[in-house]
Amino acid sequence: xxxxxxxxxxxxxxxxxxxxxxxxxxxxxxxxxxxxxxxxxxxxxxxxxxxxxxxxxxxxxxxxxxxxxxxxxxxxxxxxxxxxxxxxxxxxxxxxxxxxxxxxxxxxxxxxxxxxxxxxxxxxxxxxxxxxxxxxxxxxxxxxxxxxxxxxxxxxxxxxxxxxxxxxxxxxxxxxxxxxxxxxxxxxxxxxxxxxxxxxxxxxxxxxxxxxxxxxxxxxxxxxxxxxxxxxxxxxxxxxxxxxxxxxxxxxxxxxxxxxx
Ligand SMILES: [Mn+2]
Numbered sequence: 001x002x003x004x005x006x007x008x009x010x011x012x013x014x015x016x017x018x019x020x021x022x023x024x025x026x027x028x029x030x031x032x033x034x035x036x037x038x039x040x041x042x043x044x045x046x047x048x049x050x051x052x053x054x055x056x057x058x059x060x061x062x063x064x065x066x067x068x069x070x071x072x073x074x075x076x077x078x079x080x081x082x083x084x085x086x087x088x089x090x091x092x093x094x095x096x097x098x099x100x101x102x103x104x105x106x107x108x109x110x111x112x113x114x115x116x117x118x119x120x121x122x123x124x125x126x127x128x129x130x131x132x133x134x135x136x137x138x139x140x141x142x143x144x145x146x147x148x149x150x151x152x153x154x155x156x157x158x159x160x161x162x163x164x165x166x167x168x169x170x171x172x173x174x175x176x177x178x179x180x181x182x183x184x185x186x187x188x189x190x191x192x193x194x195x196x197x198x199x200x201x202x203x204x205x206x207x208x209x210x211x212x213x214x215x216x217x218x219x220x221x222x223x224x225x226x227x228x229x230x231x232x233x234x235x236x237x238x239x240x241x242x243x244x245x246x247x248x249x250x251x252x253x254x255x256x257x258x259x260x261x
Pocket of ligand 1: 045079080081146215216217
């Protein structure tokens with residue numbers, strides 16, 4: 001059984017991501033895949049907020065190839081910032097009536113750390129790659145996704161259906177359906193608090209797995225702790241959820257969770 005790892009939310013912080021993957025033994029000094037047959041999940045929000053989203057995407061795409069050639073796997077997942085960036089690229093400042101409110105992708109992109117340099121690099125080929133990323137994945141007992149929400153179930157009740165549902169929307173140009181994806185993946189904190197285990201169990205029962213692994217919600221925000229006060233992923237929700245977002249863009253650590261040996 002190969003070792004399985006997960007990281008999330010690099011948000012354009014290429015050097016922090018590279019250092020963290022190297023410290024985990026997954027990259028060599030030249031930043032080439034050194035993980036052999038290991039599996040590494042990258043749970044989205046590759047771009048926006050930080051200086052080099054395109055660099056992060058370039059690294060992840062190269063590692064997908066290198067890991068596959070070594071008998072391992074690098075498995076990127078869609079985050080809400082991929083949807084924001086793609087929506088900005090596709091719809092820009094076009095007004096969209098969503099649930100009775102006029103909104104634009106541009107304003108959401110601008111308010112949430114959208115980077116002009118990242119936009120400039122999203123050509124048709126990269127657009128298609130990002131829009132084709134799966135929203136959820138299952139690896140042994142781990143159910144992996146970007147956001148700590150049950151909103152995924154609006155697109156289907158199996159992993160394949162959810163991924164196909166989201167992929168179909170992002171391959172089309174219905175701005176309202178795009179906005180539903182954006183709003184759904186922006187939800188958070190649904191596994192925290194007293195109602196958390198019920199929500200987590202519903203998702204696990206429907207999609208499979210024994211534990212949810214997610215990013216999107218910074219550990220410091222979720223638990224009211226200083227961003228520099230932790231250096232490990234946080235298991236919570238009666239052990240049903242694992243938050244791996246250290247909060248790189250807030251000065252927190254880039255976490256690489258080891259999920260199994
Ligand atoms: Mn996010």
